[in-house]
Amino acid sequence: MSQPTLAFRNPPDWRKLKVLLWIVPAIFLIALALTMYYTVPPDSQGVVLRFGRFSSVEEPGLHFKIPFGIDRVETVPVRRQLKLEFGFATAGATNRVQHTSRTQHSQEKSMVTGDLNAALVEWIVQYRIDDPRAYLFKVRAPESTLRDLSEAVMREVIGDRTVDEVITVGRGEIEFRALDRLRKMATDYQLGVKIDQLQLKNVNPPREVAGSFNEVNKAQQDRENMINVANGEYNKVIPRAKGEAEQTISEAQGYKLKRINEAQGHATAFNAVLVEYLKAPEVTRMRLYLEAMSEVIPTLASTWIVDDSITQLLPMVQGKSIGGVK
Amino acid sequence: MKRLPIVLGLVALLIVVAIVGDPLFTVHETETVILTRFGAPVGDPITEPGLHWKTPFVMTVNRLEKRILEWDGLPAEMPTKDKTYIIVDTFARWRIGDPSQFFVKLRDERSAQSRIEDIIGSEVRTAVAGHDLIEVVRSDKDRVLPPNLTAEGTTSSVLPVATRGRLALQGDILKAAQPKLASIGIELLDVRIKRVNYNPDISTSIYQRMISERQQIAQRFRSEGEGEAARINGRRGRDLLEVESEAYKQVQELRGDADAEASRIYAEAYDKSPESRAFYGFLKTLDTYRTILGEKTNLILSTDSELFRLLERSKH
Numbered sequence: 001m002s003q004p005t006l007a008f009r010n011p012p013d014w015r016k017l018k019v020l021l022w023i024v025p026a027i028f029l030i031a032l033a034l035t036m037y038y039t040v041p042p043d044s045q046g047v048v049l050r051f052g053r054f055s056s057v058e059e060p061g062l063h064f065k066i067p068f069g070i071d072r073v074e075t076v077p078v079r080r081q082l083k084l085e086f087g088f089a090t091a092g093a094t095n096r097v098q099h100t101s102r103t104q105h106s107q108e109k110s111m112v113t114g115d116l117n118a119a120l121v122e123w124i125v126q127y128r129i130d131d132p133r134a135y136l137f138k139v140r141a142p143e144s145t146l147r148d149l150s151e152a153v154m155r156e157v158i159g160d161r162t163v164d165e166v167i168t169v170g171r172g173e174i175e176f177r178a179l180d181r182l183r184k185m186a187t188d189y190q191l192g193v194k195i196d197q198l199q200l201k202n203v204n205p206p207r208e209v210a211g212s213f214n215e216v217n218k219a220q221q222d223r224e225n226m227i228n229v230a231n232g233e234y235n236k237v238i239p240r241a242k243g244e245a246e247q248t249i250s251e252a253q254g255y256k257l258k259r260i261n262e263a264q265g266h267a268t269a270f271n272a273v274l275v276e277y278l279k280a281p282e283v284t285r286m287r288l289y290l291e292a293m294s295e296v297i298p299t300l301a302s303t304w305i306v307d308d309s310i311t312q313l314l315p316m317v318q319g320k321s322i323g324g325v326k
Numbered sequence: 327m328k329r330l331p332i333v334l335g336l337v338a339l340l341i342v343v344a345i346v347g348d349p350l351f352t353v354h355e356t357e358t359v360i361l362t363r364f365g366a367p368v369g370d371p372i373t374e375p376g377l378h379w380k381t382p383f384v385m386t387v388n389r390l391e392k393r394i395l396e397w398d399g400l401p402a403e404m405p406t407k408d409k410t411y412i413i414v415d416t417f418a419r420w421r422i423g424d425p426s427q428f429f430v431k432l433r434d435e436r437s438a439q440s441r442i443e444d445i446i447g448s449e450v451r452t453a454v455a456g457h458d459l460i461e462v463v464r465s466d467k468d469r470v471l472p473p474n475l476t477a478e479g480t481t482s483s484v485l486p487v488a489t490r491g492r493l494a495l496q497g498d499i500l501k502a503a504q505p506k507l508a509s510i511g512i513e514l515l516d517v518r519i520k521r522v523n524y525n526p527d528i529s530t531s532i533y534q535r536m537i538s539e540r541q542q543i544a545q546r547f548r549s550e551g552e553g554e555a556a557r558i559n560g561r562r563g564r565d566l567l568e569v570e571s572e573a574y575k576q577v578q579e580l581r582g583d584a585d586a587e588a589s590r591i592y593a594e595a596y597d598k599s600p601e602s603r604a605f606y607g608f609l610k611t612l613d614t615y616r617t618i619l620g621e622k623t624n625l626i627l628s629t630d631s632e633l634f635r636l637l638e639r640s641k642h
Contacts, residue, residue, distance in 0.1 A: 052352035053375035107401075112412075112463050112522050114485050117536050118529070137355045139419075140393040148398065148417045152518045156465040156492065159522075162485055163536070165471075189419070190394070208533045212540035219544035223551030230558035234565075241566050245573030252577040256584035263588035267595035270606070277605055285608065292612040293633055296619045304626040305634050 035067035043079040047132050048072070057132060076132040081196065084147055086154070087122035088201065110206070111155055117163040118209075122201040125150050125182065127193045134192030142191040149189065150198075153181045163205065167213070171200050349382040358425045360388045371425035390425050391435070394515065397442045403525055404451045406459045411525035414462075416450055416499075416517055418442065423513025431510045438512060445506050446517055449499045457495060462522055464488035492519060 039062050040046040046058040048065060049072050058073070065071035082098075087109030089099035100108065109120045127146070129135050135142055157178045161170055179198040186193055205213045277284045297303055343349070352375075353359050359372040363385050372378060373392060380387070401415040420442065422428045432438045454462060467488045499517045507514045524532050596606040619625065627634055 049355060049375075051375075051377035052354035052357070053377075054355050107521065107523075110523055112524065114464060114469075116459065116463065116486065116532075117539075118524065118532060138393060140356070140391060140395050145396050145419070148396070148518075148520050151520045152417070155519070155521065159463040159492065160466045160469045160485075162471065205536070206533060209536045209540065212537040212544075216540050216544045216547070219547040223547045223554075226551035226555040227558070230555035230562075234558055234562040237562055238565050238569070241569045245569050248573050249576050249580070252580035252584075256580050256587075259584040259588045260591065263591040267591050270595050270602075270609075273609075274602055274605055278601060288609070288612060289632065292615055296615055297625070299620055300623050300625050301621055302624045304624070306626060306628055 032067050035065075035069065037062060037064050038073050039063070040073075040075055041077075044075040044077045045132050046073045046075050047136055049074070054133065054137070074136055076129055076135055078129050078132055080128070082127055082129070082143075084125040084127070084143075084150060085122075086124070086147075086150065087120070108151065111158045113158055113163040113166055114160045115162040118206050119158065119163050119166045120202070120204045120206060121154065121158060121166065122203070123150075123154060123178075124197075124199050124201060125195060126197040126199075127186075127195045129192060130194040131192035134190050136192075138190040138192065142193065145189065146186065146191055146193060149185055150182060153178055153185060156181065167203055167205060171203065175200055343382055346383070348387070349379060350377060351380060351387050352377055354389075356391065356393050358390045358392045358422065360390065360425055360429050361385045362388055367426055367429060371429075373425075388429065390422050390429065392422070394419050394421050395435070396420075397439060397446070398520075399443060399447060399450075401521065401523075402447060402450070404454050406454055406462060407456055408458045410459045411528060412454070412459065412462065413521075413523045413525060414450060414454060414519060415521035416446065417520050418446055418517040419515040420507070421513045421515065422511060423508065424511035426511070427509075428511030432512075438510075441510060442507065442512065442514075445503050446499065446514075449502045450517075452502070453495050453499050457490065460486050460488045461490050461495060462492060462519070465492040467491040495519075 038046065040058055040060045042060045044060065046063065048055040048058060050066065051070060052072075055071070063073075065073060085099040087105050089102070089105070109122050111119055111121055113119050125146070139145055157174050158166055161174065164170075166174065175198055179195065182198060183195045186195055204210065351359070353372055355375045357375070359378070361368045361372070361380055363381075368385065371390075396417060396419055398417045399415065401413045403411060403413050405411050420438075422438075428438070432441065464486075467490065469485070471485045496517055496519065500514065503517065504514045596602055
């Protein structure tokens with residue numbers, strides 16, 4: 001029991017305690033430093049819960065909170081535009097529920113139309129989280145609920161329309177109505193989201209009947225074709241006939257002019273000669289007669305001049321064979 | 327210095343109580359907590375979020391979901407009233423409406439989901455079996471085809487009429503299932519049909535019908551085309567005859583007018599006096615001699631004729 005051994009036994013215990021005294025506060029301070037701040041990304045807001053109870057909504061940036069798990073923060077991407085795809089999937093999904101596995105696609109897109117036919121409809125929904133409190137605390141799985149709701153709404157709308165409307169003419173109306181319905185239901189369901197847009201993508205008849213749908217299109221084309229051909233024929237024939245008709249009418253008009261002019265010419269000439277004739281009728285008569293005879297008689301085959309006192313010769317003359325006895 | 331071990335001992339005791347006994351607990355915004363003492367519920371369910379006290383060691387914290395929950399049924403095949411077999415996929419929203427009752431009767435969500443499945447599943451079957459297919463498909467029973475579509479002939483299908491519609495059906499299912507689930511603490515908020523499809527066996531006949539429907543439409547388009555073309559061709563024939571006959575008529579009139587006018591002019595000139603008539607006769611006769619007496623004529627004239635008068639034997 002020497003004094004020095006006693007002195008050696010105490011200092012190590014005290015030193016160990018002293019080390020502990022430093023380690024514990026050091027750990028405490030590190031834990032404090034790590035848990036007393038948080039950052040909210042620029043596309044989000046932070047919802048702060050104190051002891052599990054809603055406290056505040058914070059904007060992007062660096063914030064302080066009560067450490068050691070008293071304050072907990074959940075960040076909600078309120079500024080990001082989110083998308084849901086139905087019946088198909090594009091690469092690079094921005095969120096987890098954007099699309100389902102490929103086996104689900106055929107189930108998602110096949111629908112019954114209002115005229116009890118079938119169609120394959122692909123569409124997308126674009127939305128944003130606009131109420132972070134509702135989004136986190138009202139409904140447990142708001143996005144998968146939104147998916148189910150979208151499918152239900154689309155089938156409601158398609159179920160009131162014929163397959164023709166769905167595939168061709170009614171697309172705009174369907175988008176409009178489905179968006180309207182979905183917005184109303186998302187509000188009723190308190191999902192905390194705002195639906196920005198709903199858009200139809202590929203809409204087709206079932207593969208098995210696609211051929212017959214194409215045939216209808218072709219038949220429509222054929223109908224247009226037949227009418228065009230008939231009109232073409234009409235336009236080829238009628239204008240030409242009209243032209244030809246006008247031509248014959250013009251010719252007849254020309255004939256009329258010619259006849260009238262000729263007649264007038266003949267009449268004028270006659271009148272002029274008549275005037276001269278009436279001035280000296282006998283002389284004119286003889287002149288004209290002798291002129292005519294001198295034109296005609298040289299051309300005759302034969303001319304017989306018989307004195308009327310000869311009585312035998314007249315009857316039996318044998319035509320041309322007599323020869324030119326002048 | 328002597329009190330240090332006692333202080334340390336007390337601190338250690340407090341720590342043990344705090345860690346193991348759990349006198350403080352938090353309730354999250356999304357939770358309802360039921361405190362139990364040795365398995366039996368104590369007091370009302372705690373819905374207020376935040377920090378709460380309880381007796382350490384003795385009491386246990388049981389957490390239940392306060393939010394709206396979803397049930398998604400598996401697709402089930404069932405017949406409609408008009409004997410069409412369809413595959414219906416429904417989903418529903420529910421909450422733990424009465425936490426105490428829920429806790430006692432069901433305990434956890436998994437058993438809740440299976441109870442919901444049973445009850446809603448059978449109500450859906452009942453509702454579908456009591457309605458024709460069209461009632462399951464149509465929702466807005468007032469919607470009719472817009473008139474411009476049928477006029478253009480782009481759609482041949484008829485939009486069959488429904489008297490009740492899907493929304494009424496869903497209401498029926500909800501009304502029937504709600505009370506059954508309320509008695510076990512489940513508040514059913516709504517039931518909706520997510521998908522309706524034809525059973526694969528009847529799909530073939532549905533497709534057949536669609537194909538023949540389309541073929542009829544195609545046939546109709548073609549015959550419309552043929553009819554219209556025939557109409558146009560007929561019009562072409564008629565218009566052609568009209569043009570030609572009209573022209574013929576005008577031509578005849580013109581020629582008639584021409585001949586009449588010419589005759590009038592001639593008559594006016596030739597027929598205006600006895601002298602003109604005689605002169606015209608004379609001139610015309612001379613012209614006729616020119617025409618009829620030619621190379622083939624053998625002419626016999628007597629010396630009595632005017633022309634050959636000078637050749638007459640002199641008379642004694």
